[in-house]
Amino acid sequence: MAVTDDSRAGLERFWGAQLKWWHLTFAVLWVITLVITFIEPAGRGGHVATAGLLVVMAIAYAVWAPSALLDQSWKGWAYLAVAWSALIAIHVLDPNTEAWLLFFVLFPHLWVMLSQPAAVVATIAAVASTTATRLWGAGGSTDDLIPVLVTAVISIALSILLGIFTSRMVHEASRRAETIDALHAAQAELAAAERDRGVSEERERLSREIHDTLAQGFTSVLTLTRAAEAALGRGDIDTARARLSLVEQTASENLDEARLIVAELSPGHLQSRTLVEALERLTRTLRESGGVQAHLRVNGDPVPPPGATPLGGRKEVVLLRTAQECLSNVRRHSGAATVDLALTYAPGSVNLHVVDDGTGFDADDQRWGFGLDGLRARVGEVGGAFEVSSALGKGTRVSVEVPR
DSSP states (O other), rough: OOOOOOHHHHHHHHHHHHHHHHHHHHHHHHHHHHHHHHSSOOOTTTTHHHHHHHHHHHHHHHHTTTTTHHHHHHHHHHHHHHHHHHHHHHHOOOTTSGGGGHHHHHHHHHHHHHHHHHHHHHEEEEEHHHHHHHHTTTTOOOHHHHHHHHHHHHHHHHHHHHHHHHHHHHHHHHHHHHHHHHHHHHHHHHHHHHHHHHHHHHHHHHHHIIIIIIHHHHHHHHHHHHHHHHHHHTTOOOHHHHHHHHHHHHHHHHHHHHHHHHHHHHHTHHHHHHHHHHHHHHHOOOOOOOOOOEEEEEESOOOOOOOOOOHHHHHHHHHHHHHHHHHHHHHIIIIEEEEEEEEOOOEEEEEEEEEEESOOGGGGGGGOOTTHHHHHHHHTTTTTTEEEEOOTTEHHHHHEEEEE
């Protein structure tokens, strides 16, 4: 059977699992043949010649087969040439030899090396050669003609059946390997597409956020600067100072916004960094720029168990956006002194809880302010669950669960 690049991995796995049985089968049949050779009467060349040819076959097998058969290299062809030549020579020296037992090893090797039509031709040729040597060794006696021919026909039929069985085993192993490889490739492409989609959506969101925060801030700075300039032109120093104070305050707030956004966009954000590392960076940035004590706790193993599907870029973005929005709300609106993030990796889901000790709000009025309505929609798109619990003066708790 011809080995293609696509099926080579499958054949290697097949041979790896079956190799010990090939060795064992060859060894058992070889030993039986050798023992019978010395038990039965010697042929023309004597026991030593037959045993020597069997040893040549064993050496060829040990040196060149069976790994060379998979590669279809010259070593595999050399092994088959030596083995079949030795087997035919044994039949020439001893027409009544029991070396035909080795057919059960050599014929499957032929079918592994050749395509089915070529293997059928090679099988018939091999049986015909050994049959001719037996008839020649019998001196052309007609008494042996019918039994030898019947044996030859049976040998051809059994050899072809055995070869077809072997060929199908290898083909099925190759086909399964190709299917598994295709599934792995499809999973990798799907994961990459999910990640690209998540990154694309994140870029769009950050673009809107830049417009809604930095752009608005810069507009305010420009407006206040012009007002201060006009006040100076009128000689109104107090008004100019007030406007410049607002410029300073607005610029400072914009700088904080820019730091948070740069932290999100810096190299490695959900590309060369893990979700845990991205969350750690967000909490660290909030501590350094906002004066809020932010802490992250991770429970469970971020690495999925064998056979499980990775979380995927889009779901990671949802969890990260939840943390970003919650931390932004904490810094802007809640007046909280501390905020705790808990990321939990469960067997079937990943959960994120963000809890702060801020002023809270009335969650019963159904006004999902501070961007929480957008988060709820985003979580729903990935089949997750979103929950907010808050009360005036009692802080806020945001919980997100996405399927793993």
